[in-house]
Amino acid sequence: MAAQTEESDTAREQTKAEQDVDQVRQRAARDQQRLDSGAVASPKDLSNLQHEIASLAKRQADLEDVVLEVMERRESAQARVAELTERVASVQGKIDDATGRRDAAFEEIDGEAASVTKEREVVAGSVPADLMKLYDKLREQQGGIGAAKLYARTCQGCRQELAITELNEIRGAAPDTVVRCENCRRILVRTAESGL
Numbered sequence: 001m002a003a004q005t006e007e008s009d010t011a012r013e014q015t016k017a018e019q020d021v022d023q024v025r026q027r028a029a030r031d032q033q034r035l036d037s038g039a040v041a042s043p044k045d046l047s048n049l050q051h052e053i054a055s056l057a058k059r060q061a062d063l064e065d066v067v068l069e070v071m072e073r074r075e076s077a078q079a080r081v082a083e084l085t086e087r088v089a090s091v092q093g094k095i096d097d098a099t100g101r102r103d104a105a106f107e108e109i110d111g112e113a114a115s116v117t118k119e120r121e122v123v124a125g126s127v128p129a130d131l132m133k134l135y136d137k138l139r140e141q142q143g144g145i146g147a148a149k150l151y152a153r154t155c156q157g158c159r160q161e162l163a164i165t166e167l168n169e170i171r172g173a174a175p176d177t178v179v180r181c182e183n184c185r186r187i188l189v190r191t192a193e194s195g196l
Contacts, residue, residue: 003084007077014074017067024063028056131178138186147187153195158184171196 031053040046124132139146148157153161153167162170170179170190179188190196 003077003080009073010070010074011075014067014070017063017070021060021063021067023057024060028053028060030057037116060119134178142184142186145186147189148181148184150188150190150194150196152193155184155186155188157179157181157186160184166196170194 031049034040035046035049035053040049044047091095095141135146136145142157145157148155150162150170158181160181162181166182170188173179175190178185179190181188
């Protein structure tokens with residue numbers, strides 16, 4: 001935005017400088033015409049007119065230098081605008097690409113969530129209501145994890161190794177008995193890898 005503003009400012013400055021040069025040129029041309037027509041008879045007026053033409057020529061040269069300097073600044077501003085426009089387009093392309101990938105990932109996650117929700121409903125239907133209620137309560141208290149695998153005598157919920165007395169109690173419990181970790185209070189899921 002700043003580069004575009006600078007470019008438009010220098011464009012206006014260049015237009016004004018070129019108009020100033022044109023005004024001086026036109027005035028010098030009129031004076032030269034008067035001089036060439038012989039309409040000025042007085043030597044003093046003739047001298048003044050020649051002096052004014054010389055002054056206008058110097059003024060025109062100075063203004064043309066200003067125009068050139070403004071043109072150089074404008075070219076530099078135009079190059080900067082082009083460079084920045086290209087960079088903005090490149091960044092916008094990356095943003096569009098990232099947005100597309102994000103949206104695709106959201107769709108995939110939403111699909112997985114719907115699939116897992118359906119699977120959970122099927123499994124939850126086969127679990128006794130009181131156990132499901134306990135699981136949901138623990139899940140809410142424990143940041144989304146209400147049950148944890150007992151792996152190699154370690155609760156995978158809190159990563160604490162169970163004491164030998166706890167392990168003995170779990171070993172002696174019936175397979176359908178709900179056992180819980182003494183540390184985090186999550187339901188322990190026993191498998192062949194539990195180390196019992």
